[in-house]
Amino acid sequence: xxxxKIYKPKPISGFPEWLPEYRVIELQWMDRIRKVxxxxxxxxxxxxxxxxxxxxxxxAGETEKEIYTLTRLxxxxxxxxxxxxxxxxxxxxxxxxxxxHFNGLVFPFKRYQMQRVWRGERPQKGRAREFYxxxxxxxxxxxxxxxxxxxxxxxxxxxxxxxxxxxxxMHLNNRKIIIGYLEGIGIKDIPFVTRELxxxxxxxxxxxxxxxxxxxxxxxxxxxxxLALAQIKSDDxxxxxxxxxxxxxxxxxxxGLSELKFVMDNLRHLPKGSVFADLGIIRGLDYYTGTVVEVxxxxxxxxxxxxxxxxxxxxxxxxxxxxxxxxVSIGLTRLFWMLMEDGYIKPGAKxxxxxxxVLPEESRRPxxxxxxxxxxxxxxxxxxxxxxxxxxxxxxxxxxKGIPYVWFPPFEDxxxxxxxxxxxxxxxxxxxxxxxxxxxxxx
Amino acid sequence: xxxxKIYKPKPISGFPEWLPEYRVIELQWMDRIRKVxxxxxxxxxxxxxxxxxxxxxxxAGETEKEIYTLTRLxxxxxxxxxxxxxxxxxxxxxxxxxxxHFNGLVFPFKRYQMQRVWRGERPQKGRAREFYxxxxxxxxxxxxxxxxxxxxxxxxxxxxxxxxxxxxxMHLNNRKIIIGYLEGIGIKDIPFVTRELxxxxxxxxxxxxxxxxxxxxxxxxxxxxxLALAQIKSDDxxxxxxxxxxxxxxxxxxxGLSELKFVMDNLRHLPKGSVFADLGIIRGLDYYTGTVVEVxxxxxxxxxxxxxxxxxxxxxxxxxxxxxxxxVSIGLTRLFWMLMEDGYIKPGAKxxxxxxxVLPEESRRPxxxxxxxxxxxxxxxxxxxxxxxxxxxxxxxxxxKGIPYVWFPPFEDxxxxxxxxxxxxxxxxxxxxxxxxxxxxxx
Numbered sequence: 001x002x003x004x005k006i007y008k009p010k011p012i013s014g015f016p017e018w019l020p021e022y023r024v025i026e027l028q029w030m031d032r033i034r035k036v037x038x039x040x041x042x043x044x045x046x047x048x049x050x051x052x053x054x055x056x057x058x059x060a061g062e063t064e065k066e067i068y069t070l071t072r073l074x075x076x077x078x079x080x081x082x083x084x085x086x087x088x089x090x091x092x093x094x095x096x097x098x099x100x101h102f103n104g105l106v107f108p109f110k111r112y113q114m115q116r117v118w119r120g121e122r123p124q125k126g127r128a129r130e131f132y133x134x135x136x137x138x139x140x141x142x143x144x145x146x147x148x149x150x151x152x153x154x155x156x157x158x159x160x161x162x163x164x165x166x167x168x169x170m171h172l173n174n175r176k177i178i179i180g181y182l183e184g185i186g187i188k189d190i191p192f193v194t195r196e197l198x199x200x201x202x203x204x205x206x207x208x209x210x211x212x213x214x215x216x217x218x219x220x221x222x223x224x225x226x227l228a229l230a231q232i233k234s235d236d237x238x239x240x241x242x243x244x245x246x247x248x249x250x251x252x253x254x255x256g257l258s259e260l261k262f263v264m265d266n267l268r269h270l271p272k273g274s275v276f277a278d279l280g281i282i283r284g285l286d287y288y289t290g291t292v293v294e295v296x297x298x299x300x301x302x303x304x305x306x307x308x309x310x311x312x313x314x315x316x317x318x319x320x321x322x323x324x325x326x327x328v329s330i331g332l333t334r335l336f337w338m339l340m341e342d343g344y345i346k347p348g349a350k351x352x353x354x355x356x357x358v359l360p361e362e363s364r365r366p367x368x369x370x371x372x373x374x375x376x377x378x379x380x381x382x383x384x385x386x387x388x389x390x391x392x393x394x395x396x397x398x399x400x401k402g403i404p405y406v407w408f409p410p411f412e413d414x415x416x417x418x419x420x421x422x423x424x425x426x427x428x429x430x431x432x433x434x435x436x437x438x439x440x441x442x443x
Numbered sequence: 444x445x446x447x448k449i450y451k452p453k454p455i456s457g458f459p460e461w462l463p464e465y466r467v468i469e470l471q472w473m474d475r476i477r478k479v480x481x482x483x484x485x486x487x488x489x490x491x492x493x494x495x496x497x498x499x500x501x502x503a504g505e506t507e508k509e510i511y512t513l514t515r516l517x518x519x520x521x522x523x524x525x526x527x528x529x530x531x532x533x534x535x536x537x538x539x540x541x542x543x544h545f546n547g548l549v550f551p552f553k554r555y556q557m558q559r560v561w562r563g564e565r566p567q568k569g570r571a572r573e574f575y576x577x578x579x580x581x582x583x584x585x586x587x588x589x590x591x592x593x594x595x596x597x598x599x600x601x602x603x604x605x606x607x608x609x610x611x612x613m614h615l616n617n618r619k620i621i622i623g624y625l626e627g628i629g630i631k632d633i634p635f636v637t638r639e640l641x642x643x644x645x646x647x648x649x650x651x652x653x654x655x656x657x658x659x660x661x662x663x664x665x666x667x668x669x670l671a672l673a674q675i676k677s678d679d680x681x682x683x684x685x686x687x688x689x690x691x692x693x694x695x696x697x698x699g700l701s702e703l704k705f706v707m708d709n710l711r712h713l714p715k716g717s718v719f720a721d722l723g724i725i726r727g728l729d730y731y732t733g734t735v736v737e738v739x740x741x742x743x744x745x746x747x748x749x750x751x752x753x754x755x756x757x758x759x760x761x762x763x764x765x766x767x768x769x770x771v772s773i774g775l776t777r778l779f780w781m782l783m784e785d786g787y788i789k790p791g792a793k794x795x796x797x798x799x800x801v802l803p804e805e806s807r808r809p810x811x812x813x814x815x816x817x818x819x820x821x822x823x824x825x826x827x828x829x830x831x832x833x834x835x836x837x838x839x840x841x842x843x844k845g846i847p848y849v850w851f852p853p854f855e856d857x858x859x860x861x862x863x864x865x866x867x868x869x870x871x872x873x874x875x876x877x878x879x880x881x882x883x884x885x886x
Contacts, residue, residue: 041795382484
């Protein structure tokens with residue numbers, strides 16, 4: 001290697017990384033989310049970052065084109081490795097995991113998983129190519145009580161609340177309503193219509209009406225009927241009357257309405273105005289079969305910061321047992337990134353150090369080192385300044401890293417230790433043999 | 444997608460995953476390691492999983508052939524994306540990070556990083572293709588006190604001790620000793636000789652002597668001199684006399700000896716027999732320039748479970764400033780995997796749930812749900828059994844998941860709540876309005 005050739009590093013578009021004072025906030029968030037998930041009995045699992053391509057394609061749906069595959073840089077020609085790709089979500093790997101370890105798991109299986117996922121999309125505002133998702137799912141054999149369709153969104157909501165972020169709202173729908181309704185009005189190509197309705201927020205009702213009418217041989221009234229459903233939204237059960245007013249009779253539709261009502265009723269304990277029945281929520285991934293949910297900032301609709309839904313047969317391509325499940329996912333990186341760009345996230349500490357122990361001069365090093373050890377034993381995060389620099393320089397280091405306390409071992413034997421509060425400037429004598437008294441000085 | 448075609452999932456060689464009861468132990472380990480790292484003032488950072496291939500190749504050394512590159516499954520022909528590859532360690536990404544964010548960091552910069560890395564090696568016992576490393580590094584501008592060369596191994600040692608694993612020992616060396624000595628005996632192709640000496644443990648002294656002698660035109664005595672150094676090992680400073688007894692005079696050698704002595708002296712507070720000067724430690728990666736360290740289980744030499752060293756110029760290919768550093772890395776996945784295979788790791792809980800709240804019958808659901816909420820507010824991890832099943836079935840679920848307490852809301856109004864300790868079978872009446880008393884019942 002040449003030491004003279006400099007490869008100037010630059011950010012890779014779509015692969016965010018944070019400075020320490022922001023990473024510490026992300027880490028706090030992950031700790032809090034995990035705590036909420038565990039509070040409801042979800043256990044942690046992790047799966048490899050890769051799956052065999054066949055496993056991903058079994059359920060990839062529309063994201064298929066966004067998969068990153070792996071190649072060994074110097075693969076032999078006769079390399080017989082499985083074809084591997086990075087996972088694009090945590091739901092498909094979880095389904096594969098449940099099928100693979102079926103006999104080792106207790107059902108209903110409730111797991112959380114907080115890992116990075118990868119999508120080879122064109123990078124754009126809020127959309128990274130590598131990002132954290134924080135997922136909970138519950139999967140059971142044969143059937144799964146509808147109560148979970150309310151519980152999981154509620155757990156997700158509690159996780160958002162634990163983050164001290166601007167208020168969010170959850171938008172719920174049920175695929176049975178959409179499909180039943182579209183069947184009821186005589187739509188033949190339901191996947192096409194749902195795909196178009198999913199673009200409603202982006203393209204607006206006029207464009208979508210036109211696209212649909214064109215596909216219906218110019219039948220604008222039919223297109224309008226599709227739109228009418230997708231535009232219904234209520235924070236109570238009035239969505240039911242609004243849908244019935246459209247005069248469509250269909251059994252699947254009624255089943256979906258009753259399920260959505262059940263879920264709405266079971267989310268009544270959440271703050272008023274934070275839960276909506278929103279018939280415009282479609283969810284692109286094709287494995288959802290019942291309840292679907294998306295989460296948005298109240299004051300910033302557009303990009304979903306969380307989503308999920310029920311799937312009756314996600315593991316069906318891996319195992320013959322019927323394994324219905326429901327899962328929700330917090331888009332941690334997107335959420336964090338959006339609030340970073342808005343300047344909402346205040347930087348945290350640049351260092352976890354609570355106390356910097358000063359090295360008064362080289363001859364005092366053993367005492368300084370011993371002091372640091374004692375303080376660590378008391379549970380404090382402590383750094384010892386290793387180079388024999390002027391005290392002013394050591395104080396400046398503490399200041400620039402935001403270390404809140406600086407400890408001065410004595411410059412000569414018999415003198416007291418002192419500790420300085422960097423915020424107030426107050427300096428206090430301390431007794432090394434009564435370190436429990438520190439609790440009153442160091443908060 | 445067809446529901447009838449079943450893609451039976453199987454483990455992907457080299458990409459381990461664990462059942463929940465083992466994952467929970469891995470997670471505890473990561474929490475403990477992180478706590479130790481923070482106790483010494485290392486801040487958390489994470490870098491993307493990928494780097495541009497050029498950045499990795501700047502320092503990849505011998506691992507170059509093991510890099511995984513990424514390709515978008517459906518990349519366009521005119522796809523102008525940067526050529527990306529998964530990182531094979533956390534040191535090179537850290538060096539790139541420090542260079543890129545140079546103006547945003549405070550030096551000495553001390554960071555920890557616990558992430559997965561990928562190497563496309565042939566999978567074999569203990570060697571995964573995707574694995575966690577837990578790294579700490581300190582990087583400074585221009586110079587870095589030698590005290591860090593002792594502190595970082597000591598922090599690493601403390602992290603191992605926090606894991607309740609079999610005893611480990613640290614083997615320290617200094618590249619200046621190796622290079623100075625080899626120069627001193629007149630070796631020309633030092634990289635070749637160190638590469639061969641690095642295989643000493645695998646191939647044994649006879650084979651290595653032969654290989655070296657062959658390359659020295661049959662000079663067995665010279666080969667034996669190389670071996671003589673690599674076979675020196677002591678848990679005190681006697682290694683210095685042993686090396687001097689070999690009668691080689693070289694300035695770099697003396698500098699290395701004095702550095703290694705300094706480090707050994709500064710690790711004297713660690714338990715006797717856990718720190719060795721081991722002149723056979725070479726470290727393959729070509730960026731180390733001073734102290735090097737490897738960690739082994741005491742009773743299982745062979746595979747290193749941790750390693751690291753000092754590098755004077757790792758960021759040199761990214762930035763013109765001189766940024767010396769030292770770092771050590773815990774091979775978490777390898778460590779965990781080795782102990783799993785030995786049956787050393789006892790499975791933990793299958794679920795974080797502490798209390799399962801029974802649903803006595805459907806009509807009692809509101810009270811059961813409210814009970815679960817109250818218990819969560821007290822800080823307990825609580826699950827509510829959602830389906831209206833026989834109590835026996837609910838108890839069986841708690842038993843199979845290892846949930847330690849089962850809570851019975853009353854079957855009729857006015858009756859008391861009861862909680863059952865699943866281990867002892869003891870059932871106790873509890874008062875919902877005095878939940879703080881639970882501390883004596885639920886440990």
